[in-house]
Structure formats: structure tokens, C-alpha cells
Amino acid sequence: MDDQRKTLTNHARRISPLLLICMTGCSDFSQHRFGGIRRESPKVAGLVHPAPSLAIPNPPTASKSPANSEIKPAGFLPEPKFFPPGYTKIPVGNSTFNFTTPQFGGYQPVGDNPLRMLHTRAVKTYTGMDSYNYRFTRRESVGGKLQPEELILVKIRRKPFSVSLKWLGDEGKGREVMYIDGKFGSKLQILTAPDEVFPFAPPTRFSFAPNDAMVKSKSRHSITESGFGNLIDNFGRLVAGIEAGDARVGTAKYLGMIERKEFPRPVEAVHHNLPPGADPDLPKGGQRWWYFDANHGLPVLVITHDETGEVEYYRHDLIQWPARLDDLDFDPDRMGKKQ
Numbered sequence: 001m002d003d004q005r006k007t008l009t010n011h012a013r014r015i016s017p018l019l020l021i022c023m024t025g026c027s028d029f030s031q032h033r034f035g036g037i038r039r040e041s042p043k044v045a046g047l048v049h050p051a052p053s054l055a056i057p058n059p060p061t062a063s064k065s066p067a068n069s070e071i072k073p074a075g076f077l078p079e080p081k082f083f084p085p086g087y088t089k090i091p092v093g094n095s096t097f098n099f100t101t102p103q104f105g106g107y108q109p110v111g112d113n114p115l116r117m118l119h120t121r122a123v124k125t126y127t128g129m130d131s132y133n134y135r136f137t138r139r140e141s142v143g144g145k146l147q148p149e150e151l152i153l154v155k156i157r158r159k160p161f162s163v164s165l166k167w168l169g170d171e172g173k174g175r176e177v178m179y180i181d182g183k184f185g186s187k188l189q190i191l192t193a194p195d196e197v198f199p200f201a202p203p204t205r206f207s208f209a210p211n212d213a214m215v216k217s218k219s220r221h222s223i224t225e226s227g228f229g230n231l232i233d234n235f236g237r238l239v240a241g242i243e244a245g246d247a248r249v250g251t252a253k254y255l256g257m258i259e260r261k262e263f264p265r266p267v268e269a270v271h272h273n274l275p276p277g278a279d280p281d282l283p284k285g286g287q288r289w290w291y292f293d294a295n296h297g298l299p300v301l302v303i304t305h306d307e308t309g310e311v312e313y314y315r316h317d318l319i320q321w322p323a324r325l326d327d328l329d330f331d332p333d334r335m336g337k338k339q
Contacts, residue, residue: 114254115239118268118290121297122232129228131157132321135168139313140220146310155329156227162330163226167193174203176335179210179223186210188223189332203336220281220312228316231299235290238272250274250285260291262301262315267291282306 136152151169156162161181167173174193179186187207197204208214210222241249255269270290274282284307291301298319304312328334 113243114268115242115252115270118254118270118292118297119232119236119239122228122235122292122299125296125298126228126232129321130159131155131323131325132228132319133323133325134316134320135318136165137313137315137317139310141308141311142220144308149313154226155323155325157325157330158227158229161224162325163223164330165223165226172196174336177223178330178332178335179226180330181224184332189335191332191335205332205335228298231302235299248275248278250278257294258291260301262317263291263293266294267300268294281311286311 133153133155136154137149138152139149140147148171149169150167150171153166153168155164160183163177163179165175165177167175172193175196176191178189184207187209190206190208192201192204192206194203195201210224216222238249238252242252250273252270252272255271257266258269259266268291270292272288272290274286274288276283276285278285282304286304286306288302288304290299292298293300296319298316300316300319302312302314303310
């Protein structure tokens with residue numbers, strides 16, 4: 001029996017890199033690569049702190065970045081020439097769409113600084129989200145290779161910062177990952193999917209540090225970046241940089257209301273041109289499209305391209321809050337059990 005266990009463990013160690021893809025959070029584009037654990041706090045330099053990242057499917061063909069000297073504060077711009085194929089521009093204020101709901105007060109005109117208003121609206125919503133769930137769709141390019149699309153149920157609790165991931169789609173179905181800041185050695189708790197370690201292997205549990213070299217080599221983002229806080233924080237840095245005339249952040253344009261096939265109603269879009277050096281994941285620069293829900297204001301889709309094409313696609317939908325999550329929702333001993 002001991003020999004069988006040793007054999008199982010050895011196989012698991014050989015194949016464990018496959019499991020590490022599961023630890024990316026929503027994530028999208030951290031300013032701090034995965035060097036350490038990012039803890040959420042109410043505000044940092046006036047911006048909301050950490051939660052994971054986003055991306056955009058089939059965005060427009062890469063356009064050349066304007067010179068840094070042309071960076072101007074955000075404002076209304078003429079109809080852009082780089083809308084992705086199949087996108088429909090919806091004029092602001094179009095009476096065909098009614099976003100008003102009692103819960104959030106509905107869509108509000110963007111004003112003279114639409115990027116700042118998008119950030120302010122997202123911060124206002126996120127402030128009241130102590131715990132929440134959402135369905136996360138992710139496509140990533142890791143090491144120059146596009147990974148299969150994944151469908152993941154994500155649970156987030158902000159204090160203590162806790163993340164639970166459960167794979168729902170064909171890719172990795174049954175895999176689970178948990179992270180609770182300050183517990184279990186602040187390590188990722190991973191339960192493999194059936195047959196994932198090797199054919200006919202039962203689910204197996206492992207632990208890894210979020211900044212483990214193996215984890216970083218297999219993921220674009222750390223699990224500690226999961227959730228909306230990190231996305232809102234990063235968008236806030238972009239807005240602040242543009243307002244300050246900082247050419248290092250690149251340029252951004254508000255695209256107005258756009259219909260996307262992923263969502264039942266139009267979303268507000270921003271196109272961000274990143275110069276080389278603006279993002280460690282994009283050494284030659286790139287483009288990023290941000291999509292915000294026009295009702296609650298959260299960033300629901302983020303798509304990133306480098307010079308080769310799409311490298312990040314992060315969609316957040318079926319968002320639910322308050323979720324009233326407690327310690328039982330983040331108990332590794334409950335992974336793999338029906339709840």
C-alpha cells in the first residue's frame with residue numbers, strides 16, 4: 001500500500017504543473033507581477049485595492065499607438081476606426097434601452113470625463129461587496145501558447161481575503177482550488193480533477209505557495225489577484241495616469257455603449273493602447289478593451305492583445321452579492337464534496 005502511495009505521489013509531482021493553471025484569478029493585468037500576496041484594503045492612493053482581472057474576445061485589429069506626446073485627459077472622442085468586427089455602437093442616451101432598476105438607479109450619462117466616471121461608479125458598487133460569486137470564463141496565452149477556454153465558479157470573500165474556484169466546463173471539470181489569506185500557510189489548496197494526475201487517478205490534493213516558481217511559470221496572474229478589486233484598482237491607475245499626463249500608461253478612449261454577444265444588453269467600452277513597458281506581460285506593448293456593465297458599473301469583460309493577437313480574455317457574469325460566504329465556503333476539507 002505504501003509503495004502505491006509513493007507511486008501516486010511521484011506521478012502527481014510530475015504532472016502537477018498542469019494543475020497550476022487553475023490558480024489565476026480574474027484577472028487580468030496586475031501592475032505587480034506575481035511577486036507576493038496582495039491583500040485587499042478599502043483604498044490605496046484613492047483607488048480600490050486588489051481583486052482579479054478581465055479580457056475581450058475577437059477585439060479589433062491592433063492599431064498603432066499614438067505618440068506619447070498626444071496623450072490628453074479622457075473626454076468624448078469622434079467615432080473610432082478600430083471597432084472589432086461585428087460590434088454595434090449604441091449612441092449614449094438611446095431611448096431603445098432602459099437601464100433603470102430600483103437597486104442601482106440605472107445608467108447615468110458619462111459627462112466630460114467618462115473614464116473617471118466609470119471608475120467612480122465601479123468603486124461605489126464594489127464598496128458594498130463584502131462577499132460575492134460569479135461565473136468566470138477565461139482564455140489565456142501562457143508561454144506563447146493559447147490555453148483551452150475554462151469555465152469556473154468563483155467565490156470571493158474580502159475579509160479575510162479568500163478565494164474558491166471550481167471548474168464547471170469540459171476543461172478541468174471537477175478541479176477545485178482554494179486560497180485563504182493567513183490560513184493553511186497562506187498556500188493554495190488544490191484538488192485535481194478525476195484522471196488529471198494520470199489516467200484513472202482519483203482526485204488528489206496538493207498545496208503550493210501563490211508565488212511558487214512553478215505556479216508563476218504556468219499562470220499569467222496569481223490567485224491573489226482574483227475578484228473585482230484588482231481590476232478596478234488597475235483601471236483607476238490608468239485613469240489617474242491619463243489625468244496626470246503620464247505618457248507611460250499609454251492612451252485610452254471611451255467608446256460609448258457597445259453591444260456584445262456575451263451580454264443581454266449593451267456595455268460601456270474603453271480602448272487602451274499600451275506602450276512598451278506599461279505592462280510586464282506585454283513587453284512590446286499591446287491593446288486592451290475594458291467593458292463595464294452600464295447598470296452596476298463593474299468591469300465584466302477585459303480582453304488583451306499583444307502583437308500576436310489575443311492573450312487574455314476574462315469574462316465575469318452571473319454576478320451575485322451579497323453572497324453571505326463564511327468559513328465553510330473556504331474549507332479545503334469540503335472540496336470534492338456535494339454542497
